[in-house]
Amino acid sequence: MNALLISLELAVVGLGLAFLLLDLWTPAALKRQLGYAAAVAVAILFCFSFFADPSYVRFAFNESYAFDPLALYFKRFFLLAGAIVLLLQVEFSDRIATGISEYYSLTLFALAGMMFTASATNFAVMFVALEVVTITFYVLTSFQRNNLLSLEAGVKYLIMGGLSSAFMVFGIAFVYGSAGTFAFVEILANSANLAGNSIFLIGLLFVMIGLTFKIAAFPYQMWAPDVYQGAPAPSTAFLAVGSKAAGFVLLLRIVYSVAPNVFHQWTPVLLTMAAFSILYGNLCAIAQTSLKRIFGYSSIAHAGYLLLGLAALNASGASAVLYYLTGYLFTVLAAFAVLVIALRNVDGDEMDAIADLGKRSPLLAGALTLAMASLAGIPPLAGFIGKFLLFKAALEEGVRQPGFYLVVAVAVIGVVISIWYYFGVIRTIYWPRHRSEMATPIEVSPPMKIVLWGCIAGMLFLGVFPALPLEFAEQAVALLSRLR
């Protein structure tokens, strides 16, 4: 057993505890600045993670925790997202009445939970790690305690989260009952026999339904718009990027290394989920006027695109999912960074609040425009290459299952619909219907400038030079598909 493998997670948990304690000795005026220290510490951990050798699998705790290329890829992903979200929180901190240090600490705990999910190779560990993430998010989403919408978001997230956890526990119980073990490796070894066991299949289905809650995909997508709208913007950003990625790393593991033969047969199920998510998300987003609700619905649609790559069940599909998520990280965090800054003095998040943003701050307007274009999948941005890879992986499987052609067609229609509302945001930035009354220039603080330029660079780099990041993604899933 090699307990040192969890050193990254331990460091993040330690950081979280340290900031809780530091809060006691920090003067009130400086408490907000603690977030910068937390972000820097997480960034250092991110750099530190590159010393780890990602080329082979190491197990710990009776093979319930794996330190493999996929886990390392996602740990880096979460650390990067965590560092940026912490910076957003500092920018947001003037809108949080009390307990700002707890806000930072909870984010760190959620981050640690996500990093554990990246390595979970055992249903028990998976459940515990997911609950760490979900429970911290109950608090993070309702952190603006004097804002009704935020409280409503927290309650909704709690109820839906509780329901999905129930599904998952129920499913895990079924799986354990039929397989006699929690470990992914042992179930995989026995999967040929289990594939005919209906108890096992029901269990697996329930686990998957529970996971669709994390990724906000059909049939568990209802909560996304409300929670996205109500939660404080940095929490929403972390929810959109981190929580979704945590769901996907678990789905990847379960689909590829628990029962690939079962999911091979279930391709129509995955495809149906993808198609409904894409259509639901994109169609509902058209009518929205609240920016965060648009992101809520669009996040459902993006979960659908990602499910398409997952359903492909081939190496290019898995690496496309990783690539897409990485592009999504930069894109969504750029958009939320803009929202955090631009909505500072605004009540709510109606579209009119960013009217004339092009005149008030060219940097913010440019970053949001690029983010929208990337989400819409327009070259030369990350979203285009990501969608290209996902659709290509799906079409590759068209021979096996003609349904892929149909769902790719649905996805293409979804992309066209999405252009309508993404361009609606861009139009409001530059050519608003109603001119904004407070056309005052917006100052952007230096840390936010770093975040914005970093995200812009990330979007462009992934769009123009895909060779290197794609190689990373392929390496990360190489061992995964060999398990198949």
Next chain:
Amino acid sequence: MSPLTYIICWPLLMAVLLAFVPRDYRFVMRLGALFATLLSLLIAVKMFVQFGAAPLDPSGYKFVDQFEWVKSLGISFYVGVDGINVGLILMGAIVAFAAACVSWEIQHHEKEYYILLLVMTGGILGAFASLDLFFFYFFHELALVPTFIMIGLWGRGTERNFATFQITMYLTIGALLALVGLVALYLASGQQTFDIVKLTAHFQSDPLKPETQNFIFPLLLFGFGILVSLWPFHSWAPLGYGSAPTATAMLHAGVLKKFGLYGLIRVAFPLLPQAAQSWVWLIAVLAIGNIVYCSWVAMRQRDLNLLIGNSSVAHMGFTFLGLASLTLIGVTGTVLVMIAHGLLAALTFGLSGYLYQQTKTLDIRQLGGLMRRMPFIGTALVMAMMAGCGLPGFANFAGELLVLFGAWNSLPWFVVLAAWGALLIGAIYMLRAIRDVLHGPQTNTQLVLTDANAWRKVPFVLLLAALLCFGVFPGLLVNKIKPDAARILKMVTGVDEIPAAKAVAIVEQR
């Protein structure tokens, strides 16, 4: 490095440089754009002149350049020309320079405008030079997105927002359809490469099953067709061009629109030969829709830009008809019409843009007697309109004639309809527009109208000169196009219209 790489890179590089110029330096922006497009034009002219003597790459293309981009997917930056795209690239470079010249009308947000114009130029030239399917599409999108933004930001007219929305939707759907078709081709080949040369060779020796071909071909036909305003998917074009700033209309109607045709000639026809043969009848029918229906619509227009836009859609019918004929003369004519129409569309939209700047309206009923007040612009407009009617001496005549000759044997009735539709109806609306706009009683007498000065004449003179040059010496283009058109046709029909020995002789001659 190949001149092609330079032709593509100069505008893109200048776009990056301009991003660092402070926005008050309007003059620098304009000068930078002019310089970059002029440089591309000069290199394109040099390449065109040297084309005959240039060594042939084993791939069958000249001036080839290739760099790995994403190895695991088989994507590389791969450019090269043969007889078919060498003329198109020259035409694109001429129009790009002319478009930069007429951009003096832009009065706000010059920085963004010139950056977008240069990105669009680089994208257009890159799309026509690419021999890699991925970059082929990528460059096209790179040029398309600025088009939408430019129409939205600097467009004119009351219907600007609707036009922006309509053109965005139509062209995005078209591009996505084509993308799905291209990816399907890539996957169906099983070769793990986007290299057009390799894919062509592969599909020659090992053609796809007819079912697969018939599945992919319509995706490409309608995807590319929407981009070329194939009837009945053309309605975005007149309104979009009518609302676009002059330079954007010139570049899109002139060059970018031809991308779809080029895609059909370069990719869809040679890679999916059987499907192409079974679908040509539909292409011919739709081409007649373009020619007859859109000419008819053009006849009823009251707005000069809408008239030009509809007539430009009508002219696209000739290119489709030439393709559908599947004869060497017809396909050669198609490429010639693509080039001639590119120059012509740029010229007419440039002139109408100039008129709009002076008179602030393009309503034909409110214009009149402009010839006396703007003799140069008037004369140029008469020449452009005449070229549009297919007057001998202009390159359009040569191209349209070849198309009609080429299609006569296989599609005689279509030729009769096309000749009536375009030449007769075309003559009616063109001549009527000349009468109403340039002759007759003067209107707007209170406005001070100025004719183009020496600088502003440059783009129009350049485009007219190119039209006349290729009209009087069509051999300059035809001799280059013909061997490669024969090569592509042989892949489609299996018939060698120029026996190999003769083709070699022609290649050596040029």
